[in-house]
Amino acid sequence: MSKVIEQVEELALPVVQELGLELVDIEFLKEGRDWFLRVYIDTPEGNIDIDQCAQVSERLSEELDRTDPIPQNYFLEVSSPGAERPLKKEEDYEKAVGRYIxxxxxxxxxxxxxxxxxxxxxxxxxxxxxxxxxxxxxxxSIAKDKIAVARYAIDFSA
Structure with a gap:
C-alpha cells in the first residue's frame, strides 16, 4: 500500500467509523494531468446515500487540509463502491459467501x-x-495469494 493511501486511511477511518459507515477502499491515481484521491464508503447494509458521502468528504477534506499529507494538487472524490464493489479484506470475503463474484x-x-x-x-x-x-x-479452489482482483459481479443469467 502506498504511503499516501496509508496516511489517508489513518485520517479517513475515524471519520467514517464515527458516522457509522464502512471504509471500503482508497485510490490515489493520476489521470491525464490530474491527481484523484478516491475514497469509497458504504453502510453495513450497502445503501450509502449522497448526504453521507458529502459528510465524509467535508470532514475528510478538513483533516487533509490540517495534516497536508499529499504534496501535489488533487481532487477528492467520496462515493459508493457501486454494485461491483471490490473484495479486499477478509471481512469482505466472509460477507460475500453465497454471492456472485x-x-x-x-x-x-x-x-x-x-x-x-x-x-x-x-x-x-x-x-x-x-x-x-x-x-x-x-x-x-483459488489461493488468495494468486488473486489480482476480486469484486462482486452482476449475475445476468439469473
Whole structure:
C-alpha cells in the first residue's frame, strides 16, 4: 500500500467509523494531468446515500487540509463502491459467501485466469467458487495469494 493511501486511511477511518459507515477502499491515481484521491464508503447494509458521502468528504477534506499529507494538487472524490464493489479484506470475503463474484488471478488456476460465479466457501488461504462453463457447473479452489482482483459481479443469467 502506498504511503499516501496509508496516511489517508489513518485520517479517513475515524471519520467514517464515527458516522457509522464502512471504509471500503482508497485510490490515489493520476489521470491525464490530474491527481484523484478516491475514497469509497458504504453502510453495513450497502445503501450509502449522497448526504453521507458529502459528510465524509467535508470532514475528510478538513483533516487533509490540517495534516497536508499529499504534496501535489488533487481532487477528492467520496462515493459508493457501486454494485461491483471490490473484495479486499477478509471481512469482505466472509460477507460475500453465497454471492456472485468475479475473480482474476495473477497466473492460471485450472487453465484459467478469470472466474465468475458463486463464492461457496472462504477459508484463510483459499476461496472456493462454483462456476459455470457452458453447461457444466464446476467447483474451483483459488489461493488468495494468486488473486489480482476480486469484486462482486452482476449475475445476468439469473
Amino acid at each position: 468475479y475473480v482474476k488471478t495473477y497466473e492460471p488456476v485450472d487453465g484459467m485466469k478469470e472466474f465468475e460465479g458463486h463464492l461457496i466457501a472462504n477459508a484463510p488461504d483459499v476461496l472456493e467458487m462454483q462456476i459455470r462453463i457452458k453447461t457444466r457447473t464446476l467447483t474451483v
